[in-house]
Every structure is written in structure tokens, then in C-alpha cells.
Amino acid sequence: xxxxxxxxxxxxxxxxxxxxxxxxxxxxxxxxxxxxxxxxxxxxxxxxxxxxxxxxxxxxxxxxxxxxxxxxxxxxxxxxxxxxxxxxxxxxxxxxxxxxxxxxxxxxxxxxxxxxxxxxxxxxxxxxxxxxxxxxxxxxxxxxxxxxxxxxxxxxxxxxxxxxxxxxxxxxxxxxxxxxxxxxxxxxxxxxxxxxxxxxxxxxxxxxxxxxxxxxxxxxxxxxxxxxxxxxxxxxxxxxxxxxxxxxxxxxxxxxxxxxxxxxxxxxxxxxxxxxxxxxxxxxxxxxxxxx
Amino acid sequence: xxxxxxxxxxxxxxxxxxxxxxxxxxxxxxxxxxxxxxxxxxxxxxxxxxxxxxxxxxxxxxxxxxxxxxxxxxxxxxxxxxxxxxxxxxxxxxxxxxxxxxxxxxxxxxxxxxxxxxxxxxxxxxxxxxxxxxxxxxxxxxxxxxxxxxxxxxxxxxxxxxxxxxxxxxxxxxxxxxxxxxxxxxxxxxxxxxxxxxxxxxxxxxxxxxxxxxxxxxxxxxxxxxxxxxxxxxxxxxxxxxxxxxxxxxxxxxxxxxxxxxxxxxxxxxxxxxxxxxxxxxx
Numbered sequence: 079x080x081x082x083x084x085x086x087x088x089x090x091x092x093x094x095x096x097x098x099x100x101x102x103x104x105x106x107x108x109x110x111x112x113x114x115x116x117x118x119x120x121x122x123x124x125x126x127x128x129x130x131x132x133x134x135x136x137x138x139x140x141x142x143x144x145x146x147x148x149x150x151x152x153x154x155x156x157x158x159x160x161x162x163x164x165x166x167x168x169x170x171x172x173x174x175x176x177x178x179x180x181x182x183x184x185x186x187x188x189x190x191x192x193x194x195x196x197x198x199x200x201x202x203x204x205x206x207x208x209x210x211x212x213x214x215x216x217x218x219x220x221x222x223x224x225x226x227x228x229x230x231x232x233x234x235x236x237x238x239x240x241x242x243x244x245x246x247x248x249x250x251x252x253x254x255x256x257x258x259x260x261x262x263x264x265x266x267x268x269x270x271x272x273x274x275x276x277x278x279x280x281x282x283x284x285x286x287x288x289x290x291x292x293x294x295x296x297x298x299x300x301x302x303x304x305x306x307x308x309x310x311x312x313x314x315x316x317x318x319x320x321x322x323x324x325x326x327x328x329x330x331x332x333x334x335x336x337x338x339x340x341x342x343x344x345x346x347x348x349x350x351x352x353x354x355x356x357x358x359x360x361x362x363x364x365x366x367x368x369x370x
Numbered sequence: 371x372x373x374x375x376x377x378x379x380x381x382x383x384x385x386x387x388x389x390x391x392x393x394x395x396x397x398x399x400x401x402x403x404x405x406x407x408x409x410x411x412x413x414x415x416x417x418x419x420x421x422x423x424x425x426x427x428x429x430x431x432x433x434x435x436x437x438x439x440x441x442x443x444x445x446x447x448x449x450x451x452x453x454x455x456x457x458x459x460x461x462x463x464x465x466x467x468x469x470x471x472x473x474x475x476x477x478x479x480x481x482x483x484x485x486x487x488x489x490x491x492x493x494x495x496x497x498x499x500x501x502x503x504x505x506x507x508x509x510x511x512x513x514x515x516x517x518x519x520x521x522x523x524x525x526x527x528x529x530x531x532x533x534x535x536x537x538x539x540x541x542x543x544x545x546x547x548x549x550x551x552x553x554x555x556x557x558x559x560x561x562x563x564x565x566x567x568x569x570x571x572x573x574x575x576x577x578x579x580x581x582x583x584x585x586x587x588x589x590x591x592x593x594x595x596x597x598x599x600x601x602x603x604x605x606x607x608x609x610x611x612x613x614x615x616x617x618x619x620x621x622x623x624x625x626x627x628x629x630x631x632x633x634x635x636x637x638x639x640x641x642x643x644x645x646x647x648x649x650x651x652x653x
Contacts, residue, residue, distance in 0.1 A: 106556035107477025110467035114527060115483065117464060120509075121524040122490050125501035132504070176388050187389055189636075191396050196635035198585035200603040201624025204610070205403040208617055214415045216402065249399065257643065303492075310494025312588045317607065331496035335588070338500055350497045361492040369485050 133347035142348045151328040152352070154240055158315075158329050159308050159356075162244045166252055167301050173252070174259035175289075195253040203317040206246055207233075236326035239319045243327065247314035251307070255300055262296040263289065299367055306360050309353060403628070406621035428622035437619055439609055442597050450584060450601035450627070453515055457522040457583035458576045464523065465530035465575060470564055472531075473538030474546060475556060484535060487528035495525060496588060503592045517593045518601075522586060526579040537571040538564075574641040581631050602627050 100108075142148050177188050194202065209215045212231040221229035233239045270288050279287070312331045315321065321328040321336060328336065330353045337346035407428055409421045416422075430436070435443050468487075472480035490498075502521055503512075511517035545567070549559050565572075587603045594600045606624060609615050635642065 103475050103556055104477060107471040107475035107480070110471035110475070110560075111477055111480070111483055113464045114468040114487070114531065117520070117524055117527065118486055118490065121502060121505065121520060122493075122498070125498070125505040126493075128505060128508075129501035132501075173388075173392065176385070176392070179385055181385065184385065184389065187393060189639075191392065192635065192639070193396060193400060193632060196581065196631050197400065197628045198587070198603060198631060200587050200606050201403055201621070201628045202399040204606065204620060204624050205399040205406075207610075208406070208621070209399070209402055214617075216419070219416075220419075249395070253396075261643075306492055306494055310496045310498075312496040312499075317587070317610070320610075331494065334500050335496065335592070338503065338592070343500075343504065346500050350500055353494075353497060357492075357494065357497070361489065364492050365485060365488055368488060369481075 129347050129350060132344060133351045135344065138344040138348040139352075142345055142352065145345075147325045147328060148333065148349070148352075150326055151330055151333040151349075154327060155309070155329040155331075155353075155356075158240065158244060158247075159305055162247050163301060163304050163308055165244075166248045167255060167297065167304060169248070170252055170255035170259050170300075171297065173256045174263050175285075177256065177260050178263055192253045192257065194250050199250060199313040200317060202250075203246055203313065206242070206249075207318055210242060233319055234323050236323060239323065240315075240327045243315045243318050246318055247308065247311055250314065251304070255304060258300055259293065259297065262293040266292045299364070302360055302364055302367075306357065306364070309356060400628070403621050403625050406618050407625045409618060411618055428618050429626075431619060432622050432626065437616060439616055439619065440623065442605070443602075443623065445598055446600060446602045446605050447627075449515065449599060450603075453518055453522070453590075453601055454580045454584040456515075456519045457526060458580040460519065460523045461526040461530050461579035462572060462576050465527050465534055466565075466568070466572065468527075468531045469534035469538050470560055473535050474541075474559070474564060484531065487531045489528075490524065491528040491532065498525075499588055499592055502589075506593055511593075513594060513596060513599060515594065515599055518586075518590055519583070521589045521593060522579070522583040525589075526582050530575045530579065533575060534568070534571055537568060541567055570641050570644070573638055574644070577634055577638040577642055581634060584631050 177184060177191075209217050210232040212218055212229065212234075215232075217232070218229035221227070230238070232242060266289065271284055274284050274288060310331055311329075312335060315327060315329050316332045316335070319327045321332050325336075330349055334346045334349040334353075337343070337349060405419075405421055408424045408426070409418075410423055410425045410427060413422050432440055432443060435441055468483065471477045472484055477483075502524075506512050506517045506521070509517075511520070541564075545563055546559060549563050554562065585603075587607060590601050590604045591607060594604065597605070602623065606620060606627070609620055
């Protein structure tokens, strides 16, 4: 951005100020920034430091390490972020190409497609949860009608339950990333594709040599940001499985809240601190990328 | 003559091959929700794929609060409205002030403020919830709806500042210069020049903050617990644990709860899509 040329800003026009102090522009600037700074200090900085202080005792980590649920939650978290993010981002990339096609019905579909993102989690997860009900759910009822046999108890099998939690997560977040990648693709000049068509390039070649180089940076940024948000996704797991069966589908986000509900605040804080090795590098990269 | 027609048919078929699964995938949980809402109690559990005898009974029970699960339905719906509206207003005020100060007044240290905002944006929500819950307790705000409103504003404001700053930077600096030459003070510049030009972005951000607060579950569930102060999603979540949950009623309530955000999105989608993607794709 060429903000350097306007770096003076309006301050340079206020001839009356600048007498050894702040101009009225700077004073107003400070006044207007203070509300946000106050919110940030009281509700982000202080809580974060307070959390670290609560999580300082080594005993919490020993206790956490001894809790088999914790080990399982770490594995689940790693599986969840690795699978969910890659599946979601690759599908989003593909669908962004699909939505580039200009058809009336595709425009209508794109309007509908955003619904999962706009609609709250709880009603839709409630709905999915009931679909998976072994007795009354629509899936097993259909299963029974077709095979005359009872279907599986979907949410009673830990890995299957976690898979459905991932599917719910993907259902919810896919529209947002598709939209972002779509706007990235729309920014690519059409001339390049036309020139490539004249040269007889195939669809795959066009993607490989024009689309991908143009949006790979955006794709990476989205994947990183998506990782952070996926780590913080409490709803998909909690509302679908409640961490069960037998606490085998917890991820770090739900485990931290579980300890909090059990009034084990130190364990809760320690769980968050254990997520830092994943979060901090991501935050560092994102800050570097976006604050350029 | 035949070849191009044939080719356009194949292209269309290929697109449909993607479009139909996308349609089903998108709509399925929502359709299932509506199916339950419009089915009578008996037919809801029969496994039919469409309501055989569509009925509004469930809506009558929910709106009439005629089930002990739903004793506070209207109260909780109002709570959701109040919390979302307040979050929207407060986020707009705080974020617009900050973006104006950073982008137009070039306040010293503005860059640092922006980076701090980004930092909040990058803390996963569920992880910030735990310390925030503790601190709300220390501040004596637990069980107050203001705790949830402030928490939601804390989460919405960083993105709001980020998006508004991007939009502010695009306004021509000549406008500021002209206003200053005419003798405008910073606050006149803010109200008379800046705000009118920023309306599309402000609409996008306001709608975004409202949706965020309306759709929130975790913070509401942690920070509020009284039946009369919780918003609707927490009430719905609480029934999930019961063995004899009145599923058709829960689904009906869920459908009612899901309509306002969808409506807000569709009314403001032109603003939201351009406003939000412009902010996000910059990186």
C-alpha cells in the first residue's frame, strides 16, 4: 500500500497545533482509541495474564498428564485439525471454481450455500444429532427400510462420532472459506485465461499455471487462520457428542471447558497452556502476514 | 452445429453433478429441522422424508409457552435480541472510533493498536473463554447480560477494526484536506465526512457483530445461567441432556431461532460479502 505518500495526514494542515505538544488531531486520535484499548486491557490482556498465573503450578501439568482423557484429547485435536482443515480447504478451493461459473441456478445455489455460515450452530447441530439417533433418526430409519436391519449407533463409536463432529464443523465453515477463495479467484484477470485458451491450455494447466500461483498465498493464509479457528471450535464436538462416549471424543477446546465445569480451574488453564505450542507459531505467522 | 450444443449439455451436466450434491449437503440439516417443526408428534418419528400431515401445532405450543421446557421462551428470545443489538451498537462505536483514529487521524502508535486487535482475533474463542469467565467473576459481572455483551464485543471489535481500517484507507485523503481547509474540527470531520462515506462498511460490520452475538453458544452458556437471563441457544442446549427431550419442540424453537440471522444475512448480504471479504483477502 502506498500510504507513505499520505503519511502526513490531516495533522499537517492544522497549523495552530504542534506547539511543542500534541496537535488536536493527535489528542482526538488518542481519545477515540482509548475505548478499544480499555476493552482490550480489561478483557484480553488481564485475563490472559491471569490465566498464566493460575496455570503456573507444575502439579496441574502432572495431573493433566496423568489424565487419560487429556492424552486422548490431544490425539483427537491433532486428527481433527489435520483432517478437517485439509478436507475443508481443498473442497473450498474446488467449489470456488464451481461458483465462478455464471449461471442463474448457480447464483441461486451460492445464495443458499451461505446458510450454514449464517445460521446458529445449535439448531443445526441439534438437527444432525437427531438424524444420527440410532432408533428414531432418519438415517437409521431409512437404513431399516432398505435392509430390515438396525443401523449402527453412530455416536457411540468414538472415531465415528469424531468424524461426524468433523463433518459438522466442515458443514458450518465451508461457505466462509469458499467465499473468500472465490473472491480471490475473481480478482484474477480474465485476460490470462483467454490467452491460455488461445494457446490451447487445458483446464488443469490453467489451474496449475494461472489460478494456483495467484491464490496460493491467500490459500495459505486461509488455511492458517482456519487452523486457529478450528482449534477454538467448541460447538461441533460439544453439541454433537458432548465429549462422549466415555469422554473419548474430547478435543482441547471442550476439555478445557469440561475442567472448568468440574471447578478444576487450574487444570482448565493448564489445558489451554498445552495448546500454546500449536497456537503460538500460528499466531506469529498470521501476525507477520497480515500486519505487513 | 451439433457439436457446440452437445458440448454445452455436457458442461451443464458436469456442473449439475457438483451442484446437486452441494445443494443436498447444504440444505439437509436445515431441511430436517423444518421437517420436524412442521410434523405432528407421531409422524415426526416415522422416518418420513417429508411431512405427511403438515401442521403448525408445534409453533402454537412454542409461541404459547405451553410446555414446561418453554416457560421462558419469549423472555429468552428477547434476551437474544437485546444481547445481539447491544453487541452490534457497542462494537460499531468502539471499532469506528478506533479505525477513524488509526486511519484518518494517524494517531501515534496506531499500528500497535491494530496489531493488538489482530492478536485478539487470533486467539481461539474457546481458549479465551476460560480466562474471560474467571475475570468476569472477578469483575462481578457473572450472570449479567453485560458480561456476554462485553465478551462478544471483545471478540467482534478486532475484526471490525481491521475491516473498517482497510475501508478507511481507501477513502481519498483530499476529502479530509478539503474539510480541514474549510475549518472542520476532528469531530466534524468524523461525523460529517467520515461516517457518511463509511455507511456500507458500517452496515457490514454491524450485521457481522449482531450475527456473531446472536449465534454464540459457548460464552452465553458459561457466563449466564438463570432461566430468565439466558438467551435462547443456552436454553436449547440445556434440554439436550434430558432423556425425554421434546424433540419436535426443540427443533421448532431451533428453526425460529435460526430465521433472524438468515434474514439479516439476506437483507445485508451485498454489504457483508464485499465488506467482509475485502477485509479478509488483503493478506
